[in-house]
Amino acid sequence: MSLLKPFSKLPGLNTANILLVENEEQFQQSLADILVEETSVSVTVRLAKTLPLPMENDESRPRIDLVVFIMNLTSELSFQSAEASLKYLDPGYFLGKVCFMVTNARNASVPTERLDAVRKLAASLHCPLLFAEDQAPDGVTSATERLLTVLKVAAGLVPTTTALYLSNLTRCTLPPDIEQPSFD
Amino acid sequence: MDSSGSDGSLNHKLEAVALNDGPAPDNSTGQKETSPVDMLRIRQQMSNQCFEMAVQLHADKSKRSCSTSEADRDLPDYVSELEMVKTLHFNNTLSLHRMQMWHAMGEKLKQSDPEAAALKVVSDRCMALCSRIQHLQQESRNLQDEITELQKTRLGNLYRKKFIAMGLFFDMKRLTREKMRQIEELMLKKDHPDTEKYKAVLEKGQANLEKYKKMAVMTQNVLRGILMACKVNWLDDPTLRDIAMTLEEFSISD
Numbered sequence: 001m002s003l004l005k006p007f008s009k010l011p012g013l014n015t016a017n018i019l020l021v022e023n024e025e026q027f028q029q030s031l032a033d034i035l036v037e038e039t040s041v042s043v044t045v046r047l048a049k050t051l052p053l054p055m056e057n058d059e060s061r062p063r064i065d066l067v068v069f070i071m072n073l074t075s076e077l078s079f080q081s082a083e084a085s086l087k088y089l090d091p092g093y094f095l096g097k098v099c100f101m102v103t104n105a106r107n108a109s110v111p112t113e114r115l116d117a118v119r120k121l122a123a124s125l126h127c128p129l130l131f132a133e134d135q136a137p138d139g140v141t142s143a144t145e146r147l148l149t150v151l152k153v154a155a156g157l158v159p160t161t162t163a164l165y166l167s168n169l170t171r172c173t174l175p176p177d178i179e180q181p182s183f184d
Numbered sequence: 185m186d187s188s189g190s191d192g193s194l195n196h197k198l199e200a201v202a203l204n205d206g207p208a209p210d211n212s213t214g215q216k217e218t219s220p221v222d223m224l225r226i227r228q229q230m231s232n233q234c235f236e237m238a239v240q241l242h243a244d245k246s247k248r249s250c251s252t253s254e255a256d257r258d259l260p261d262y263v264s265e266l267e268m269v270k271t272l273h274f275n276n277t278l279s280l281h282r283m284q285m286w287h288a289m290g291e292k293l294k295q296s297d298p299e300a301a302a303l304k305v306v307s308d309r310c311m312a313l314c315s316r317i318q319h320l321q322q323e324s325r326n327l328q329d330e331i332t333e334l335q336k337t338r339l340g341n342l343y344r345k346k347f348i349a350m351g352l353f354f355d356m357k358r359l360t361r362e363k364m365r366q367i368e369e370l371m372l373k374k375d376h377p378d379t380e381k382y383k384a385v386l387e388k389g390q391a392n393l394e395k396y397k398k399m400a401v402m403t404q405n406v407l408r409g410i411l412m413a414c415k416v417n418w419l420d421d422p423t424l425r426d427i428a429m430t431l432e433e434f435s436i437s438d
Contacts, residue, residue: 007237011229013222092240156232157225160270163232164239168263 003090004053006097009063016155017044017062018147022070023081025049027103027134031070034144041157043148051085065155068099068147070132071118073110079118086125096163097154098127100172101143103134122172129172404431 004019018035020028025047032045044062053061067089069082082100089098100122105115122129130146133139150170154163218226292300293307408431411418418424 007233007240011226011233013218013226013229092236095236095239156229159228160274162235164236165266168259 003088004051004064004067004093005090006064006092009061011063011065011156014157015042015044015062016151016157017046017065018151019046019048019064019067020070021048021051021067021082021085022072023049023078024072024075027070027072027132027140030134030140031144031147034141035148038148041148041152041155043151050081051088053088064097066097066099066147066151067093068101070101070103073102073104073114073118074107076114079114083121094125094127096165096167098125099130099147099150100127101130101132101147103132105131116178119172119174119178123174126167126171128167128170407431 020031022028028047032047035043035045046061046064069085071082072078100118102115102118104110119129128150130143132143134143150166152158153161153166156162289303289307292303294300407427411424411428416424418428
């Protein structure tokens with residue numbers, strides 16, 4: 001099994017590497033365009049459709065600091081592919097180096113069970129769950145800023161915080177009434 | 185686990201990273217030495233990685249059988265404790281840095297090179313400004329106290345005036361009510377003598393009227409009797425007819 005391991009490589013000076021995993025391969029492109037414009041840190045963005053990543057890039061790939069799973073709530077396939085990719089991630093990543101990002105949460109055609117399922121997944125893995133607006137440029141920018149905040153901590157560039165600590169503060173929690181039917 | 189393997193090769197890799205510029209693209213001049221800032225940065229990143237590896241090793245070693253719900257319950261307490269400790273550590277570090285700074289500045293001032301002279305000038309200016317600030321603060325405090333006193337007295341005067349005004353107001357009400365009562369009494373008294381006189385006159389007049397009415401009726405009856413007794417034809421004679429008509433007009437019974 002080709003697991004993606006968090007500590008098999010050394011960090012680069014003032015560098016942060018982020019891996020965006022998205023089944024549709026759309027939002028990750030726009031996020032990547034803005035992420036590389038960051039000046040204080042040199043950000044490397046790697047894009048993938050699913051895990052496992054191809055073996056041939058293993059040597060040239062730097063240490064991945066943050067893995068972001070992007071899910072489009074309007075498609076069930078998106079959620080399933082993200083869930084399947086989780087198996088190929090070393091457990092060491094789940095101590096704060098994994099983040100879930102969800103788009104189209106406001107869409108009326110989204111069944112509430114899917115959002116609940118995503119929430120339960122994120123809560124069980126103790127990972128943060130971010131909601132993003134992918135259609136407007138403002139939404140993309142704000143999503144990028146939030147990802148950068150988490151990325152800088154995960155790469156060890158913020159002196160007083162570690163990824164584990166931040167994940168404790170930002171992790172997704174389930175509302176107690178998640179099993180009950182919502183207003184519709 | 186890969187981590188134990190990388191631990192052994194860590195030192196030699198660290199040298200490699202420290203000596204050459206590595207993948208960092210911002211150092212495009214290609215110098216061989218890394219600045220102290222860079223070294224501190226890479227040290228920070230490395231310590232972060234080592235911490236995370238240690239966490240993972242620790243997690244693997246201590247395989248306690250506790251459920252996630254138990255861990256979830258304990259978690260907020262640990263997080264708040266951690267936060268307290270972190271804040272304390274941060275504050276202590278800051279004060280340590282301050283002390284170091286002051287010590288360094290003191291050492292510098294003791295030497296007498298041009299830098300120290302400039303430093304001395306700056307620090308003298310700072311002291312002068314600080315004492316001026318203190319002086320001005322004291323002045324403003326005094327002025328503020330005076331203002332407060334003035335406001336207090338003004339407020340006191342205002343309340344006193346209000347009190348007096350209210351007292352006067354109530355007095356006025358009382359006085360006006362009394363005056364009204366007096367006037368009413370006077371009015372009633374005045375009506376009385378007038379009406380009494382008026383009444384007397386009225387009664388007298390009425391009595392006279394009755395007397396004369398009776399006289400008239402009596403005279404009429406006498407005349408009617410005379411006419412009927414004479415058996416004179418008063419329809420033909422106009423003067424007699426007129427007199428008879430007036431007799432009819434006058435009501436017999438009133």
